[in-house]
Amino acid sequence: xxxxxxxxxxxxxxxxxxxxxxxxxxxxxxxxxxxxxxxxxxxxxxxxxxxxxxxxxxxxxxxxxxxxxxxxxxxxxxxxxxxxxxxxxxxxxxxxxxxxxxxxxxxxxxxxxxxxxxxxxxxxxxxxxxxxxxxxxxxxxxxxxxxxxxxxxxxxxxxxxxxxxxxxxxxxxxxxxxxxxxxxxxxxxxxxxxxxxxxxxxxxxxxxxxxxxxxxxxxxxxxxxxxxxxxx
Amino acid sequence: xxxxxxxxxxxxxxxxxxxxxxxxxxxxxxxxxxxxxxxxxxxxxxxxxxxxxxxxxxxxxxxxxxxxxxxxxxxxxxxxxxxxxxxxxxxxxxxxxxxxxxxxxxxxxxxxxxxxxxxxxxxxxxxxxxxxxxxxxxxxxxxxxxxxxxxxxxxxxxxxxxxxxxxxxxxxxxxxxxxxxxxxxxxxxxxxxxxxxxxxxxxxxxxxxxxxxxxxxxxxxxxxxxxxxxxxxxxxxxxxxxxxxxxxxxxxxxxxxxxxxxxxxxxxxxxxxxxxxxxxxxxxxxxxxxxxxxxxxxxxxxxxxxxxxxxxxxxxxxxxxxxxxxxxxxxxxxxxxxxxxxxxxxxxxxxxxxxxxxxxxxxxxxxxxxxxxxxxxxxxxxxxxxxxxxxxxxxxxxxxxxxxxxxxxxxxxxxxxxxxxxxxxxxxxxxxxxxxxxxxxxxxxxxxxxxxxxxxx
Numbered sequence: 001x002x003x004x005x006x007x008x009x010x011x012x013x014x015x016x017x018x019x020x021x022x023x024x025x026x027x028x029x030x031x032x033x034x035x036x037x038x039x040x041x042x043x044x045x046x047x048x049x050x051x052x053x054x055x056x057x058x059x060x061x062x063x064x065x066x067x068x069x070x071x072x073x074x075x076x077x078x079x080x081x082x083x084x085x086x087x088x089x090x091x092x093x094x095x096x097x098x099x100x101x102x103x104x105x106x107x108x109x110x111x112x113x114x115x116x117x118x119x120x121x122x123x124x125x126x127x128x129x130x131x132x133x134x135x136x137x138x139x140x141x142x143x144x145x146x147x148x149x150x151x152x153x154x155x156x157x158x159x160x161x162x163x164x165x166x167x168x169x170x171x172x173x174x175x176x177x178x179x180x181x182x183x184x185x186x187x188x189x190x191x192x193x194x195x196x197x198x199x200x201x202x203x204x205x206x207x208x209x210x211x212x213x214x215x216x217x218x219x220x221x222x223x224x225x226x227x228x229x230x231x232x
Numbered sequence: 233x234x235x236x237x238x239x240x241x242x243x244x245x246x247x248x249x250x251x252x253x254x255x256x257x258x259x260x261x262x263x264x265x266x267x268x269x270x271x272x273x274x275x276x277x278x279x280x281x282x283x284x285x286x287x288x289x290x291x292x293x294x295x296x297x298x299x300x301x302x303x304x305x306x307x308x309x310x311x312x313x314x315x316x317x318x319x320x321x322x323x324x325x326x327x328x329x330x331x332x333x334x335x336x337x338x339x340x341x342x343x344x345x346x347x348x349x350x351x352x353x354x355x356x357x358x359x360x361x362x363x364x365x366x367x368x369x370x371x372x373x374x375x376x377x378x379x380x381x382x383x384x385x386x387x388x389x390x391x392x393x394x395x396x397x398x399x400x401x402x403x404x405x406x407x408x409x410x411x412x413x414x415x416x417x418x419x420x421x422x423x424x425x426x427x428x429x430x431x432x433x434x435x436x437x438x439x440x441x442x443x444x445x446x447x448x449x450x451x452x453x454x455x456x457x458x459x460x461x462x463x464x465x466x467x468x469x470x471x472x473x474x475x476x477x478x479x480x481x482x483x484x485x486x487x488x489x490x491x492x493x494x495x496x497x498x499x500x501x502x503x504x505x506x507x508x509x510x511x512x513x514x515x516x517x518x519x520x521x522x523x524x525x526x527x528x529x530x531x532x533x534x535x536x537x538x539x540x541x542x543x544x545x546x547x548x549x550x551x552x553x554x555x556x557x558x559x560x561x562x563x564x565x566x567x568x569x570x571x572x573x574x575x576x577x578x579x580x581x582x583x584x585x586x587x588x589x590x591x592x593x594x595x596x597x598x599x600x601x602x603x604x605x606x607x608x609x610x611x612x613x614x615x616x617x618x619x620x621x622x623x624x625x626x627x628x629x630x631x632x633x634x635x636x637x638x639x640x641x642x643x644x645x646x647x648x649x650x651x652x653x654x655x656x657x658x659x660x661x662x663x664x665x666x667x668x669x670x671x672x673x674x675x676x677x678x679x680x681x682x683x684x685x686x687x688x689x
Contacts (some may be wrong), residue, residue: 224593
């Protein structure tokens with residue numbers, strides 16, 4: 001089982017490295033390949049069981065777009081054929097059509113029909129509660145950008161914000177591409193989704209430290225569902 | 233009209249300050265907040281001292297500010313500072329209001345002001361420091377600070393062109409701020425016996441900002457701090473003030489100042505504080521103080537100890553260590569300190585966000601940027617994640633490889649003293665967030681009492 005982590009030297013903000021550290025505990029036999037900026041991605045010549053990319057700075061988004069640009073057709077092909085992706089934070093914006101920044105419009109890879117817009121004067125911070133199928137999803141938003149999307153959403157919004165303030169869904173879910181603006185240890189704090197993802201990758205392993213992970217999740221879910229607590 | 237509005241704001245602010253004083257309240261920023269509300273360009277209109285030194289950065293700014301203020305005061309100067317107040321625009325205004333005459337004239341001739349890095353756009357357009365120390369830039373609270381590149385861009389945009397910068401060349405992020413400004417650099421050679429940094433999770437600059445290749449470090453001290461270069465020619469700048477060596481036995485430090493070697497008293501033996509002292513020495517030398525005057529002042533000051541407390545009881549050492557919550561680098565530095573200490577260790581972690589636990593739910597993503605892996609040593613006998621997020625702490629520790637039988641989560645600080653396995657511990661570390669200082673002091677007292685009970689000493 002090959003899990004490719006794209007550009008971890010740049011795409012590592014906000015505790016998101018916790019996702020792959022946790023997955024290594026869940027799938028100790030899997031090969032975790034870290035692809036750096038100056039390497040050819042493994043997905044060019046192989047079909048990984050999971051391709052992961054975490055959030056990055058706004059300047060790094062431009063660099064990542066430039067480095068992934070030669071492979072955009074391959075990325076589109078992998079999404080269309082069901083390869084599993086997990087992009088967290090602002091990572092999925094690089095696959096979109098454009099990012100509107102105060103300095104001007106940045107062309108994205110055009111693989112997804114999303115258009116992001118940055119507002120560097122206002123940082124949006126909030127907590128998120130939603131559903132993916134029959135699973136509860138919890139998470140954290142901390143971002144400068146919002147997006148307009150014509151793609152199917154990842155999670156239905158119960159409390160908090162979606163891909164933009166008025167959206168009813170959060171992120172993008174296209175075939176097995178999971179893009180979410182949630183950041184941080186998304187897999188650690190969502191045991192049901194992580195178990196689902198591991199199954200989708202073809203493993204029957206249980207998530208690591210399941211009892212503690214589920215107890216921590218239950219405690220967080222109770223707080224997120226408590227209407228007396230604000231999520232923004 | 234402008235002047236009248238300013239004077240009304242000043243007088244009202246002074247009145248508020250007086251009322252707060254009568255009520256026994258400190259009022260570290262409220263009068264300044266009101267003054268700015270009434271007169272938005274208040275900071276640009278109030279009288280300023282002849283020389284203004286600002287100190288900003290992610291970590292160490294309070295210590296550096298205190299050091300510079302103490303050193304100047306030890307040299308006989310009266311210094312205007314916000315050391316007892318807030319470091320945002322309202323705090324700076326409050327400090328200036330306190331010192332101002334009824335007409336707004338400043339009484340003191342020199343100011344040393346701690347300035348929050350996020351407040352740059354609210355302060356620098358009106359109030360221009362002559363010197364600005366940037367201690368370092370690391371990732372900090374994601375909610376307030378986003379990431380270090382963002383903070384660097386804010387500073388570059390708003391720092392006045394006339395301000396002379398005093399920068400840490402061993403930090404490639406802060407040393408690149410406001411490239412057009414006049415600047416001097418301080419830095420530190422690898423000290424004798426100093427080990428290369430373990431692999432920190434957080435390294436905020438890894439690739440060359442010019443060409444994107446991986447940076448080559450000659451020596452990496454911690455996180456991204458160290459001396460680096462790239463194949464393309466990009467490299468750390470040559471320091472004007474370079475710490476050559478430190479003698480921890482005699483507490484002396486050798487500094488090369490623009491090529492001339494000097495010898496100063498070292499006031500703390502932690503590497504972080506050596507950087508802080510270097511920043512302070514650089515400021516004083518740039519102000520024109522002689523090496524002899526700097527040395528004389530250094531002889532008279534002590535490092536503030538409120539963030540570190542240690543006492544031995546019945547053969548066990550209890551250490552209270554501040555580890556700012558939401559600040560991954562500060563916590564990682566504390567864990568690294570514990571890792572290097574000798575003896576069987578118990579570590580209590582008391583840094584849940586005190587505000588979030590009441591009103592919302594803490595965003596715990598930052599704990600995955602903290603090097604919990606440093607705690608996973610043979611010498612660790614027990615770790616106690618404490619508070620409403622104790623289970624998150626336990627999960628983080630498990631992922632870091634800490635065996636489950638060493639982890640004792642407790643739901644509040646009151647349970648910490650009772651949970652410690654005193655029989656197995658030589659060292660007990662109590663890590664606490666800045667807002668939990670008073671609670672941590674209570675825990676410390678309970679722990680000391682328990683040690684007495686179990687040791688019968």
